[in-house]
Amino acid sequence: MEQGLINGRWRVDAARRLARAGGGLPAFAAADITDPARAVIAVQIARRAPPRAAAIERLMAAPALASVLGPLDIGTAPGPDGAQAGFVICPAPPGPDLAAELRAWPEPKLIERVLKPLALALDTLRSLGVTHRAIRLDNVFAAADGPAVLGCAWAEPPGLRQTALFEPPGSAVCAPIARGEGRGADDVYALGVLLIVLALGRDPFAAMSEDDILRRKLALGSHAALTDGQRLSPALLELTRGMLAEDPEHRPPPALLRDPIAARARRVATRPPRRAHAPIVLGNVQIWHTGELALACAANPAEAIARLRGGEIDSWLRRALGDSALAVRLDEATALRREDRNAEAGIADALLLMQAVAVLDPLAPMCWRGLLLWPDAIGAMLAAGSHDEALADLLMQEAAGAWAGARPGQGDAVMLRIEGRQHRAILRAGDQALAMRRLAYSLNPLLPCASELVHPHWVATVTELLPALEQRAARAAPPPPPDDRELLGFLAARLDLGADDTARLEASGAAAPAMGLLLLGLLGRAQDRAHLAAMPALAGWLARLAAPQVNQWPNLRRRAQAESMLPDLIRQGRLTGLAKLLDNPDDTARDSAQLPRVRRAVRQIDDEIASLRAGRPARARRAGQLGRNTAAALGVAALAVSVAAALW
Amino acid sequence: MKKQLLWLAAGLLLGVAPSVLLLLAGLLLPALLARAVDRAAGRPPGAAPMLFAIAGSVAPAIAFLHTGPGLGPAEAVLGDIALSGPCWLGTGLGWSLDQLLPGLVGLLLEGQARARVVALLRLRGRHLKSWDIEAPGK
Numbered sequence: 001m002e003q004g005l006i007n008g009r010w011r012v013d014a015a016r017r018l019a020r021a022g023g024g025l026p027a028f029a030a031a032d033i034t035d036p037a038r039a040v041i042a043v044q045i046a047r048r049a050p051p052r053a054a055a056i057e058r059l060m061a062a063p064a065l066a067s068v069l070g071p072l073d074i075g076t077a078p079g080p081d082g083a084q085a086g087f088v089i090c091p092a093p094p095g096p097d098l099a100a101e102l103r104a105w106p107e108p109k110l111i112e113r114v115l116k117p118l119a120l121a122l123d124t125l126r127s128l129g130v131t132h133r134a135i136r137l138d139n140v141f142a143a144a145d146g147p148a149v150l151g152c153a154w155a156e157p158p159g160l161r162q163t164a165l166f167e168p169p170g171s172a173v174c175a176p177i178a179r180g181e182g183r184g185a186d187d188v189y190a191l192g193v194l195l196i197v198l199a200l201g202r203d204p205f206a207a208m209s210e211d212d213i214l215r216r217k218l219a220l221g222s223h224a225a226l227t228d229g230q231r232l233s234p235a236l237l238e239l240t241r242g243m244l245a246e247d248p249e250h251r252p253p254p255a256l257l258r259d260p261i262a263a264r265a266r267r268v269a270t271r272p273p274r275r276a277h278a279p280i281v282l283g284n285v286q287i288w289h290t291g292e293l294a295l296a297c298a299a300n301p302a303e304a305i306a307r308l309r310g311g312e313i314d315s316w317l318r319r320a321l322g323d324s325a326l327a328v329r330l331d332e333a334t335a336l337r338r339e340d341r342n343a344e345a346g347i348a349d350a351l352l353l354m355q356a357v358a359v360l361d362p363l364a365p366m367c368w369r370g371l372l373l374w375p376d377a378i379g380a381m382l383a384a385g386s387h388d389e390a391l392a393d394l395l396m397q398e399a400a401g402a403w404a405g406a407r408p409g410q411g412d413a414v415m416l417r418i419e420g421r422q423h424r425a426i427l428r429a430g431d432q433a434l435a436m437r438r439l440a441y442s443l444n445p446l447l448p449c450a451s452e453l454v455h456p457h458w459v460a461t462v463t464e465l466l467p468a469l470e471q472r473a474a475r476a477a478p479p480p481p482p483d484d485r486e487l488l489g490f491l492a493a494r495l496d497l498g499a500d501d502t503a504r505l506e507a508s509g510a511a512a513p514a515m516g517l518l519l520l521g522l523l524g525r526a527q528d529r530a531h532l533a534a535m536p537a538l539a540g541w542l543a544r545l546a547a548p549q550v551n552q553w554p555n556l557r558r559r560a561q562a563e564s565m566l567p568d569l570i571r572q573g574r575l576t577g578l579a580k581l582l583d584n585p586d587d588t589a590r591d592s593a594q595l596p597r598v599r600r601a602v603r604q605i606d607d608e609i610a611s612l613r614a615g616r617p618a619r620a621r622r623a624g625q626l627g628r629n630t631a632a633a634l635g636v637a638a639l640a641v642s643v644a645a646a647l648w
Numbered sequence: 649m650k651k652q653l654l655w656l657a658a659g660l661l662l663g664v665a666p667s668v669l670l671l672l673a674g675l676l677l678p679a680l681l682a683r684a685v686d687r688a689a690g691r692p693p694g695a696a697p698m699l700f701a702i703a704g705s706v707a708p709a710i711a712f713l714h715t716g717p718g719l720g721p722a723e724a725v726l727g728d729i730a731l732s733g734p735c736w737l738g739t740g741l742g743w744s745l746d747q748l749l750p751g752l753v754g755l756l757l758e759g760q761a762r763a764r765v766v767a768l769l770r771l772r773g774r775h776l777k778s779w780d781i782e783a784p785g786k
Contacts, residue, residue, distance in 0.1 A: 555778065555779060555780075601771075612761045612768075613765070623753040623754030625750075627748075627752065628694040628695075628746055628750060630749045632696050635695060635745075639700075
């Protein structure tokens with residue numbers, strides 16, 4: 001197989017960077033060696049921003065995708081700096097991105113070349129259970145007179161590069177890494193924004209900051225914020241009104257958008273949010289709606305908790321807003337938490353605020369200790385290593401399940417609870433920091449191992465880990481014991497270790513010999529399963545780590561036998577053979593059972609020798625007595641003989 | 649008490665049959681001397697010299713019975729070296745056995761103990777060659 005190819009098929013030319021082809025990510029020229037005429041690009045993956053494994057798997061298994069640059073393959077190749085890098089291979093864009101020459105599009109062209117093909121693409125993605133979450137000007141491409149095509153959105157977490165302009169408010173309030181997969185309706189929203197921007201020929205919020213955009217959207221509603229004062233055709237206004245609805249359920253499905261007339265005709269009766277007759281002030285902001293109140297609570301947690309506990313928010317909901325039903329729901333959801341002042345520092349407050357925000361605005365993201373996030377973004381956040389402490393609390397409290405319970409009818413609460421329980425079980429098993437890294441790798445199957453030991457290799461699977469460790473072990477300087485949590489978390493996740501192995505892994509964390517033995521077993525299994533080549537340097541390194549363990553064996557013959565066999569086995573480079581030699585639980589158990597018997601025997605021998613050495617005077621006394629008795633017995637015999645002779 | 653009885657018996661014998669006392673004194677004198685020597689040397693006196701002396705006295709006593717009573721026959725028996733000699737030699741043999749046998753038995757017991765120590769040390773060595781008894785055992 002030719003070196004430097006991804007999966008033996010794709011050649012990446014890391015020296016030829018393609019500007020504006022990766023939707024913001026570095027993109028490089030690539031070639032399909034089985035079909036040189038095929039135009040493909042390689043989009044580089046950032047180390048801490050994992051690619052979307054589930055989406056890539058589904059899209060690669062799907063037949064050819066229309067109007068979307070779907071992933072063709074994923075793998076590693078030398079990057080621009082010469083080090084191994086991860087790439088997603090995609091078809092090359094058909095033309096420049098729409099931001100390159102932003103102009104006002106006539107409505108018919110907009111419908112035919114943008115809306116229809118992209119609606120088709122979104123419909124296809126929806127049928128595959130995948131969202132795009134990267135629809136924006138610089139990630140939609142079109143040839144001179146060709147249809148628009150959605151760019152690559154698979155090489156990083158969803159929504160990571162979306163600006164507040166293209167994101168629904170419920171997603172835009174989150175940090176980019178915390179937006180999650182979202183739903184198809186979020187793509188419809190982004191497509192609606194794209195249509196408005198293209199129809200205007202400019203970004204209506206070009207001069208505004210992200211916060212200002214969000215604030216304007218929250219204050220006016222997304223559609224009004226984007227279109228108020230703009231000259232747009234009534235048809236387009238009607239179409240985009242539905243696409244930019246605040247409630248995702250009210251946005252038209254992609255299939256309907258393929259027929260714009262029908263989509264325009266679809267009207268969903270929605271009631272505008274209820275406005276209070278008097279505002280409540282929170283964080284120095286006057287609040288008139290519950291949506292605003294939810295976000296203000298999330299932004300000012302301390303003040304919000306005080307107001308919740310003091311009953312001021314309840315009063316405002318009942319008296320100023322006149323929504324007693326909502327006040328009752330809030331009271332039911334938070335009653336337990338309000339009284340729970342003695343819980344672990346901050347946890348009760350965090351749960352109280354999270355549930356209050358979920359009740360006040362069921363469309364808002366989860367609010368946890370100042371973080372706004374969607375639960376399916378936890379994997380990406382762990383991978384990025386951001387907010388680990390808050391996330392650990394969130395996972396330990398199974399907060400996502402409680403959050404889902406506070407907003408019935410919104411999302412799959414049962415699945416969130418089950419996942420939450422599984423994550424908590426992993427975290428409770430032992431070392432929490434290690435468990436967090438394990439979760440990061442479990443939730444991101446394509447996340448490369450961040451251990452210094454495998455740097456600069458791109459190691460996303462155990463099969464890739466072994467050659468990287470072999471190269472590291474072959475360097476002149478011996479590697480340190482592999483006690484970093486990145487490597488152990490990676491192994492635990494990728495090998496899906498059970499409770500026993502995980503406990504051994506954690507227990508051996510501080511002891512190099514135990515770690516060496518454990519790694520020999522685990523990596524040996526991986527080496528055999530993947531039929532990998534011999535790894536003498538890795539074998540030598542792990543054997544050296546494990547060797548002190550051999551000195552703990554009580555059976556000296558077994559020690560000597562192992563020491564004599566080690567060099568040969570290291571040369572052969574098969575880790576399983578070494579593991580069997582050095583880590584044989586049956587022999588070790590037998591020896592351990594026999595050792596006390598041997599110790600007892602030696603003790604008895606020592607005692608007997610000491611007793612024999614100390615018994616000389618007693619023996620002398622006994623000898624004297626015995627000797628004199630013998631002499632007397634001979635005298636008696638002589639007397640008897642003498643008498644007998646006389647009588648005879 | 650025992651001593652007093654012995655002296656009383658000797659006194660009675662001296663009054664009733666002085667020839668018998670002379671004969672017994674002549675034949676058993678070496679055994680009594682050996683007993684006194686052992687006592688003086690701090691060794692526990694053995695019974696062997698006396699027993700051998702009594703065994704050697706059987707033949708002279710029978711000869712004395714055949715010759716008849718009186719100091720003369722007793723002196724004759726004592727003077728006959730063929731009769732009194734074996735008695736005195738027997739006393740010497742008994743004393744020698746009493747002196748030698750404890751030493752010989754002591755050597756035997758000590759040899760046995762040493763052989764046992766050697767066997768135990770060899771067994772201990774074998775254990776220590778196969779097992780690190782200081783190892784933690786896991």
